[in-house]
Amino acid sequence: xxxxxxxxxxxxxxxxxxxxxxxxxxxxxxxxxxxxxxxxxxxxxxxxxxxxxxxxxxxxxxxxxxxxxxxxxxxxxxxxxxxxxxxxxxxxxxxxxxxxxxxxxxxxxxxxxxxxxxxxxxxxxxxxxxxxxxxxxxxxxxxxxxxxxxxxxxxxxxxxxxxxxxxxxxxxxxxxxxxxxxxxxxxxxxxxxxxxxxxxxxxxxxxxxxxxxxxxxxxxxxxxxxxxxxxxxxxxxxxxxxxxxxxxxxxxxxxxxxxxxxxxxxxxxxxxxxxxxxxxxxxxxxxxxxxxxxxxxxxxxxxxxxxxxxxxxxxxxxxxxxxxxxxxxxxxxxxxxxxxxxxxxxxxxxxxxxxxxxxxxxxxxxxxxxxxxxxxxxxxxxxxxxxxxxxxxxxxxxxxxxxxxxxxxxxxxxxxxxxxxxxxxxxxxxxxxxxxxxxxxxxxxxxxxxxxxxxxxxxxxxxxxxxxxxxxxxxxxxxxxxxxxxxxxxxxxxxxxxxxxxxxxxxxxxxxxxxxxxxxxxxxxxxxxxxxxxxxxxxxxxxxxxxxxxxxxxxxxxxxxxxxxxxxxxxxxxxxxxxxxxxxxxxxxxxxxxxxxxxxxxxxxxxxxxxxxxxxxxxxxxxxxxxxxxxxx
Numbered sequence: 028x029x030x031x032x033x034x035x036x037x038x039x040x041x042x043x044x045x046x047x048x049x050x051x052x053x054x055x056x057x058x059x060x061x062x063x064x065x066x067x068x069x070x071x072x073x074x075x076x077x078x079x080x081x082x083x084x085x086x087x088x089x090x091x092x093x094x095x096x097x098x099x100x101x102x103x104x105x106x107x108x109x110x111x112x113x114x115x116x117x118x119x120x121x122x123x124x125x126x127x128x129x130x131x132x133x134x135x136x137x138x139x140x141x142x143x144x145x146x147x148x149x150x151x152x153x154x155x156x157x158x159x160x161x162x163x164x165x166x167x168x169x170x171x172x173x174x175x176x177x178x179x180x181x182x183x184x185x186x187x188x189x190x191x192x193x194x195x196x197x198x199x200x201x202x203x204x205x206x207x208x209x210x211x212x213x214x215x216x217x218x219x220x221x222x223x224x225x226x227x228x229x230x231x232x233x234x235x236x237x238x239x240x241x242x243x244x245x246x247x248x249x250x251x252x253x254x255x256x257x258x259x260x261x262x263x264x265x266x267x268x269x270x271x272x273x274x275x276x277x278x279x280x281x282x283x284x285x286x287x288x289x290x291x292x293x294x295x296x297x298x299x300x301x302x303x304x305x306x307x308x309x310x311x312x313x314x315x316x317x318x319x320x321x322x323x324x325x326x327x328x329x330x331x332x333x334x335x336x337x338x339x340x341x342x343x344x345x346x347x348x349x350x351x352x353x354x355x356x357x358x359x360x361x362x363x364x365x366x367x368x369x370x371x372x373x374x375x376x377x378x379x380x381x382x383x384x385x386x387x388x389x390x391x392x393x394x395x396x397x398x399x400x401x402x403x404x405x406x407x408x409x410x411x412x413x414x415x416x417x418x419x420x421x422x423x424x425x426x427x428x429x430x431x432x433x434x435x436x437x438x439x440x441x442x443x444x445x446x447x448x449x450x451x452x453x454x455x456x457x458x459x460x461x462x463x464x465x466x467x468x469x470x471x472x473x474x475x476x477x478x479x480x481x482x483x484x485x486x487x488x489x490x491x492x493x494x495x496x497x498x499x500x501x502x503x504x505x506x507x508x509x510x511x512x513x514x515x516x517x518x519x520x521x522x523x524x525x526x527x528x529x530x531x532x533x534x535x536x537x538x539x540x541x542x543x544x545x546x547x548x549x550x551x552x553x554x555x556x557x558x559x560x561x562x563x564x565x566x567x568x569x570x571x572x573x574x575x576x577x578x579x580x581x582x583x584x585x586x587x588x589x590x591x592x593x594x595x596x597x598x599x600x601x602x603x604x605x606x607x608x609x610x611x612x613x614x615x616x617x618x619x620x621x622x623x624x625x626x627x628x629x630x631x632x633x634x635x636x637x638x639x640x641x642x643x644x645x646x647x648x649x650x651x652x653x654x655x656x657x658x659x660x
Contacts, residue, residue, distance in 0.1 A: 039645050039654060046642065047657040049649045056642050058158075059635050063627035066156045068222025069093075070419075072561075072582035074426070074541025076226070077257070077568035078234025078284065082578065082597040084243060088119040090220040091581035091592050092612040097220065101149055114145060116603055121213040123604055125206050139205045143196050146212040147177045153219035154178050156586075165218045165248070167211040173199070174215065218248055225417070227541040228255025228426030228486070230409075233568045235284050237261075238291035241405045244412075252413035255426040255542065256479050256486040259460065263475030264396060265406040266463040269389050270331050270476040272396060273324035280317050292402040294395040302388050312366045321497050322346075322372055323389065329379035331473050337441050340482055345494045347378040356498065364500045410464055415457040415485070416450075416529070420584070420629050421536035423529040425453065428488035428512035428540070435515045437528065440483045443470065449528045453485060488512060488542070513543060522559035537561050537589075539582065548576020553591055554617045565593060572596055581612070586623040590616035 046052045071091055076083045089095060098111050098118075106114065117124045128134040154162045159179060166174050177192055199208050224247060231237040244250050254262070260278075263271030276296070279285050288294045296316070303319035313321075325346045332340045348356045351370040355362040372382045381389065396402060416425040429449060430438040437448035447455050456478060463471035478484050480491040488510040495504040515521045516538070523533035541564040545551045553562045563582050566575030578596040582589065592612040626632045648654040 035644075036653070038641075039648050042641060042645050043648075043654055043657075046645060049646055049656060052642050052646045052649070056639055056646070059639050059642075062158060063625060063632055063635055065158065065626050066586040067584075067624040067626055067629055068156070068631075069220070069586075070223045070225060070584040071221050072225045072227060072424070072539060072563055072584070073567070073579065074227035075229040075255070075544075075564040075567055075571075076234070076240060076579075077229055077232055077570075078237035078240065078287070079567045079569065080234065080236035080239040080243075081600055082567060082594075083240050085119070085597055085600060085603065086579070086581065086594065087224075087243065087247070088217065089115065090217055091583065091594070092614075093220045093583070094118055094216065097149060097153065101152060102145065114142070117142070117209070118146070118149075118213045118216055120600065120604060121206075121210045123600075125209065127604060136200055139200055139209075140193075140196055143199065143205065143208065143212070144192075146209065146216065147174075147192075150174070150212055150216050150219065151178045153216060157219065162215075162219070166215055170208060170211045173208075174212065223249040223251075225419075225424055225539075226250065226252040227424050227539060227563060228253050229257045229541060230255070231261050232257040232278050233282050233284070233570055235286060236291070238287050238401070238405065241408060245405075245408050250412060251417055252409060253417055253424050253426050254409065254413050254415055254460070254478075254486060256484065258409060258413075259475060259486055260479040261402075262406050262409055262460070263463065263472065263479060265399075265402055266472060266475060267393070267397075267467045268463070268472040268475050269393060270324070270327040270473075271479060272392055273320060273327050273389070274476075274479060276392065277317070277320045277324050280314075280320060292396075292399045294392065294399060294402070296392075298391045299388050302384050306371050306384065308369045311369060313369070318367060318369055319372075319385075319388075322370065323381065323385050325494060326379045326381055326385070327389075328476070331476050333379065334469070334473060335477075337444075338477065338481060343494070344379075346373065349373060349378075349498075363495075363504065365498045366500055367498070406464070410461060415460065416453050418529050418531060421526075421531045422539055422584075423526060423531050423536065424539045425485065426540065427484075427486050427542040428510050429453070429525055429528070430483045430485060430488070430510050431512045431515055431521075433511050435511070435518075435521050435524070438483060438510075442474070450530075456485060483510070516560050517556055519557040519559050522556040526559065533559070539563065544571050544575050545580070546575060547593060553580055553582075553593075554615070558617060561589075561591070563591070569596075586620070586625070588616060588620045588624075589618040590614055 046055060073086065095111075095115050098115050102111055102114070125134065159175075162178065163171055163175055173195060177195060199205055226244065230240050230252070244252070252258070260271045260274050264275045276288065276299070279288055285296065289296060299319060300316055303315035307315035307318045309315050329344050329346055332338065332344060345356060345358060348358050349365070349370060350357060351368050351373065353362075354365050354368040356365060357363075372385055374380055374382070416423060430440060430452070432438045437452075439446040439448045440452055441447075442455065445455070459471050459474045460478065462468070463475050478486050480487055480493070482490060489507045492505055492507050499505070516525070522538055525538050526533040526536045537559060539561045541562070543562060544564050544566050545553045545562050547553075547565065553565070555562065561582055563580045565577050565580035566572055567579035572578055577593045579594045581592040581594070583592060592614055594612045626635070645654070649656055
């Protein structure tokens with residue numbers, strides 16, 4: 028076995044392949060030291076977008092209101108509010124806005140020249156926070172040289188180069204490439220306004236087009252995701268869990284969003300529809316297709332629970348208590364009235380067994396899911412860019428909760444004979460979810476269903492009462508008890524324990540969650556527990572606007588500290604284009620840094636300092652003659 032010193036020499040020899048001379052080493056050290064002193068990149072955090080694609084697209088395009096702020100700052104003494112709004116709309120949707128300007132005959136050469144220089148000024152201001160190399164990499168390749176020339180000039184050079192810059196703009200106009208150049212500058216401005224995006228769970232369900240959101244995120248320059256329970260059920264379905272797939276289909280029937288399955292992902296529900304029409308009546312409170320998939324789902328869930336007695340979820344085996352003849356389910360010695368008495372496929376002697384017709388329907392649906400290249404690409408993206416949790420810059424991000432007992436201790440949850448709690452439980456959840464995608468064994472597929480709605484799922488955090496909500500007329504049975512985590516985290520001391528569990532500094536870190544809508548209209552605040560807990564589910568989905576009183580949050584972490592933007596409801600992209608009707612956002616800066624943060628204050632800074640230490644060791648090796656420089660390399 029090689030000793031540590033030998034391994035170190037081998038590592039330095041490999042590093043020397045990239046930096047073959049002392050000069051190349053200290054040049055890189057100087058570059059890295061300079062980067063440490065740049066302003067920290069701006070991070071945006073959103074959660075629970077739930078398929079609300081148009082509002083989410085606009086939030087990405089206006090950078091949660093940051094573009095409007097920058098335009099106001101740069102042009103407040105030059106442009107009226109209406110002119111500022113017009114410039115913002117052009118940046119948000121350059122292609123569509125240009126078409127409207129052409130139709131109105133408003134895109135004159137003078138307008139182009141003025142607008143291009145305004146966009147250059149805005150891009151130059153935003154580019155000052157990054158290295159020239161990073162800005163160049165963010166530029167569209169076709170115009171990289173031209174934009175680089177326009178952006179980078181010192182104040183001393185400004186007057187001397189003004190004529191040069193004007194000539195560049197004139198050439199852009201003469202060649203007929205002004206529209207394309209505006210689109211390129213607009214994309215660069217948005218790229219520079221947000222360095223990184225975190226999506227803290229629940230892209231899917233409720234809204235109509237989660238597929239379009241995933242398409243957009245796949246094109247986004249820098250993004251990560253923390254899986255929510257509504258994401259994991261889609262991931263489980265794509266991995267091969269029949270129980271998850273039945274839940275996905277039922278959810279889409281319930282939310283009336285079948286278009287995503289049939290049109291976006293090509294999963295035909297025709298066989299389910301034909302089976303439902305032939306087996307179920309259409310004369311009560313539930314439609315035949317909803318009845319058919321609900322029974323199938325509860326049967327498959329029952330099979331899953333029976334395979335795992337250690338989950339202690341026997342109280343969720345409710346299908347066996349249905350008395351269709353009397354129209355009740357007898358649970359806990361009490362009869363509960365049912366919304367329907369139509370249960371033609373329920374076998375009293377074996378209530379969780381699928382009939383031949385039900386099995387045939389599920390086989391057809393599973394085959395359609397396996398054949399959906401788009402769905403598999405989307406789920407693969409969720410695995411590649413996502414995880415059960417993330418620790419970044421002393422913040423820990425997870426969608427729902429860390430299961431706790433009533434005293435605030437991390438609750439041990441036993442899976443496959445192993446009691447797991449806290450971060451170890453999250454690590455296990457992440458590993459097994461990935462195994463489901465790669466191997467698709469029964470244990471890991473069942474685990475995906477547990478993460479969706481299991482009693483102590485860290486992605487759900489409540490006792491899910493889908494059966495009662497589907498069938499029971501007594502709404503008092505619909506209440507879903509939540510994990511003690513949600514109550515106890517109001518205590519700053521509990522938050523600090525969670526931060527320490529995930530290796531974060533409790534003095535400066537934050538726990539960032541989604542999942543639980545903040546009732547802002549009723550006075551609830553997203554910043555809790557002395558600023559240690561941040562709940563950023565503000566109800567992006569239209570269905571929750573009445574509950575939250577707003578239309579979503581964006582948490583922003585920038586060099587000055589942290590703030591939350593509470594967004595007001597969004598009308599439509601058409602209104603933005605025609606009326607410059609932007610999403611308006613109320614700003615709450617709750618944390619102000621005494622000195623603006625730099626790259627050196629972040630996890631990236633720690634990585635850079637580690638690189639510098641390695642480079643200094645290589646420099647020492649060259650100077651001591653332990654490694655020979657290769658000047659000809």
